[in-house]
Amino acid sequence: MRLLRVLKLVLFLGLAGLAALLLYGYARNHPEDLPWTDLDLAEPVGAFTGRKLVALGGDDAPACRALLDRAGIQFTALPARSTDTQCGYDDAVRVTGGAVDLGDRPAGLGTSCPVAAALALWEWHVVQPAALDHFGQKVAAIDHLGSYNCRRIYGRAEGDWSEHASANAVDVAGFRLEDGTRIGILADWDADGAESAFLRDVRDGACDLFATVLSPDYNAAHRDHLHLDQADRGEMGWRACR
Known part of the structure; x- marks a missing residue:
């Protein structure tokens, strides 16, 4: 025995x-x-990539910009901005190059660095593969409704401040393919065929990279865009994806 x-x-x-x-x-x-390894934008999207992107906010702005630089993402650091309310930012960047230049439609988009980093990964690992899968061609441009907006959630007079108030969010309205075809959230979300399937694929893929992803499936206020933000929700780090 x-x-x-x-x-x-x-x-x-x-x-x-x-x-x-x-x-x-x-x-x-x-x-x-792995949760304890450093984020590298050249690595594939992993189980903790989204959490690491959120952690780049606040005091880690220099580290975030260094990550963009190492990944070959062309950008311009924007001057700090503040108001006498809860609005402003000190880590915003404007992406100025790449296959999808977010500064073009419309011009001058600036976002917090964590949002910019997530947008780059979203383009590389989600948007372009989905476009090739559904349409056999790449996305040439992303249409947006802006980022910074000094307001509370839903523009209410009271309540929590929106992530837009610190440029920590972006609203994506649509995509333009290389042949000029436009795929819009408002026009194509409930359409039949490849357009709707593509939009849901890019929404679902964004959920691995952003703290909050809201689409027309969430409510009528998001019927014409995807809301993407990097809200820091503390130790629990819960994510919203709909």
């Missing part, structure tokens, strides 16, 4: 060691899936 217990212990330790080796190997090859 004692020998049997020893054999069981040896077998258990051997299996535990094998499992540890497998986990170590996975961790080395997939740092994006």
